[in-house]
Amino acid sequence: MVLDTSRAIDLNVTPFHKTDDTPMSLENKKLKEMLTIVWDKNTTLQNHVNKLMQDNEVLLNNPHKRKFGQCAEGCASGSTENLHDHGSLKRPNEGITRVYRRIDDLSDKSMVVKDGYQWRKYGQKVTRDNPSPRAYYKCSFAPSCPVKKKVQRSVDNDHLLVVIYEGEHNHESMEKEPEIQTSSISRLNSPMEMLKYDQVLVEQMANSLRRKPDFIEDLADAISSNILEYELF
DNA sequence: CGTTTTTGACCTGCGC
DNA sequence: GCGCAGGTCAAAAACG
Numbered sequence: 001m002v003l004d005t006s007r008a009i010d011l012n013v014t015p016f017h018k019t020d021d022t023p024m025s026l027e028n029k030k031l032k033e034m035l036t037i038v039w040d041k042n043t044t045l046q047n048h049v050n051k052l053m054q055d056n057e058v059l060l061n062n063p064h065k066r067k068f069g070q071c072a073e074g075c076a077s078g079s080t081e082n083l084h085d086h087g088s089l090k091r092p093n094e095g096i097t098r099v100y101r102r103i104d105d106l107s108d109k110s111m112v113v114k115d116g117y118q119w120r121k122y123g124q125k126v127t128r129d130n131p132s133p134r135a136y137y138k139c140s141f142a143p144s145c146p147v148k149k150k151v152q153r154s155v156d157n158d159h160l161l162v163v164i165y166e167g168e169h170n171h172e173s174m175e176k177e178p179e180i181q182t183s184s185i186s187r188l189n190s191p192m193e194m195l196k197y198d199q200v201l202v203e204q205m206a207n208s209l210r211r212k213p214d215f216i217e218d219l220a221d222a223i224s225s226n227i228l229e230y231e232l233f
Numbered sequence: 234c235g236t237t238t239t240t241g242a243c244c245t246g247c248g249c
Numbered sequence: 250g251c252g253c254a255g256g257t258c259a260a261a262a263a264c265g
Contacts, residue, residue: 128253
């Protein structure tokens with residue numbers, strides 16, 4: 001869905017860009033035109049996605065919700081809007097951080113997320129919008145440390161654990177592990193972290209968008225027209 | 234035996 | 250005021 005722009009740019013700067021009419025030059029010209037078309041379509045799609053995410057943000061900030069944070073998983077209780085909030089990047093409340101962790105072993109039900117801190121589980125609950133239980137943890141330094149976290153499998157993707165941290169630790173962690181931050185992009189420092197972030201984000205958006213029939217039609221149109229144009233060359 | 238996890242009961246806030 | 254759903258408590262069980 002998302003074009004690999006770095007590759008596109010590499011293709012666009014081939015050493016064969018003389019203005020003569022050699023077969024290689026013609027080929028290069030065609031490739032450039034194709035790239036322009038694909039790029040335009042990609043931009044259109046991304047605009048569409050941005051619009052959907054903005055709509056989703058409006059839903060998240062809907063004051064009808066009981067309390068912020070409770071809509072952490074599967075806000076799709078509304079029958080008309082079936083988008084989930086996993087793609088949202090910013091939260092209105094400070095001190096609340098969402099982290100996505102990938103699970104490789106689906107049979108592992110422990111929902112243990114190693115984040116460098118010690119946690120004590122104090123509850124577990126099955127929520128209405130997600131069949132997998134939500135686990136509640138307090139920092140083991142409580143009550144001096146007020147931090148809590150909630151861990152639940154993503155309703156969209158079994159391979160993802162959604163971890164919601166509330167509050168800030170007032171002590172040092174035992175060990176630090178890299179996390180996939182989605183609430184604070186500034187914490188994605190390395191290219192590898194950015195790559196992981198993109199991967200997770202794309203998965204979430206794809207899962208959400210699959211539920212939008214209009215978008216599927218648009219996507220199908222874009223792909224089919226793209227293929228036709230490609231075959232014309 | 235101390236610590237952690239489990240789990241049913243209870244509390245709280247919100248919508249109707 | 251009632252019902253619902255999420256969050257928390259606390260006793261019992263499990264574990265090292």
